[in-house]
Amino acid sequence: MSATLSTPRLVALLVTLPFLVLLLIGLRDWRQSDRLFPGLDPSAVTRIELARGRAQVVLLRRADLDRWVVLSAADAPADERRIDALLRDLTRLRGRPPVTPLPAEEPLQLRLYDRQGLTLASAGFFDRRAVLGARHLMLDHTPSLPLWPSAWSTLQPPRIAADSIVxxxxxxxxxxxxxxxxDTARLGTILSRLSAQDFVAAASVNWAGADYLQATRRDGSLIEIQSLPAGDGRNHVRLTSPTDPELRMARRYAWRVEPVLP
Structure with a gap:
């Protein structure tokens, strides 16, 4: 038997060696890293706060409903699978001391609370970095922490057929x-395209100076509409109805649409 490696084995070894080196480096870095939130129990978390500047999302597990809601967006139903995935991710998140200074921008603040209001964990997040009090860690990955309510909600807008507005x-x-x-047809088209992608709590909008419209549907029911520029070329609209329970519930939310009136 030859003591030397055959050519195919040598080629296989040369191909595999770089991957083994990378694996060993990764294992070394993992062992040198620390858990960001050691001991965090996801089942104990009942409130999650995300904030940067004036933007804020607050998620709450309501005991009376036994489910998560987007508290900062008029108790819109929350995406429980996304929240569970975030909490699991946070328990696995690791970091190690960085070699470069912190960036100058404001971090995104995360705070987790239990049912008694006690803080379970808190950190400020940059891209691939976290600050925990005096500690500054480079993360193995960046957790997904969007700062708009629709990312955390399963809310659906009311269903209005375009041709139902007469x-x-x-x-x-x-x-x-x-x-x-x-203009009536245009209004019907806009109402039929409502999307929860950019909804906000209606109470967070100053409705002073809003246009007030009243639409009549084919069945004779009324839709009352407030419309106000949202500052981004679109309008916020708030809907309600004296007879339609779905629209009365929707009054708690403001939907972004293209301007209703020319």
Whole structure:
């Protein structure tokens, strides 16, 4: 038997060797890293706060409902699978001392609380970095922490068929003005395309100066609409109805749409 490696075995060894080196380096780095939140029990977390500047998302596990809601967005139903995935990810998250200084921008703040309001964990997050009091760690990966309510919610907008709107009028201090057939059709199209992608709590919007519209559906029921520029080229609209329970529930939320009136 030859003591030398055959050519195929030598080629296989040369191909495999770099991967083994990378694996050993990764194992070394893992052993040198620390858990970000050692001992964190996901089942004990009942409140999650995310904030950066004026942007904030608060998630709460309501004891009376035994489910998560987006507290900062009028108790919209929360995506429990996403919250569970985040908490599991945080228990596995690891970091090690960095070799470069912290960035200058403001970190995204995360705080976890239990049912008694006691803080279970808190940290400030940059891209691949975390600050825990005086500690600064480079993370093995960046947790997903979006700062808009729709990312954490399963909320769906009310269903309104475009052709169900047969007439509409604008109501102001000066009186009531019917919308033209083309504007009525446009309103119906906009209402049929409501999306929860960018919803916010209606109470967080200052509705002073909003346009007030009233739409009549084919069945004779009314939809009352407030519309106000959202500052990004679109409008916030809030809907309610004296007869439709789905729309009365939707009054708690403001939906972003293209401007209702030209």
């Amino acid at each position: 007439s509409a009028r604008r109501i102001s201090a000066a009186g009531s003005t019917p919308l033209s057939p083309s």
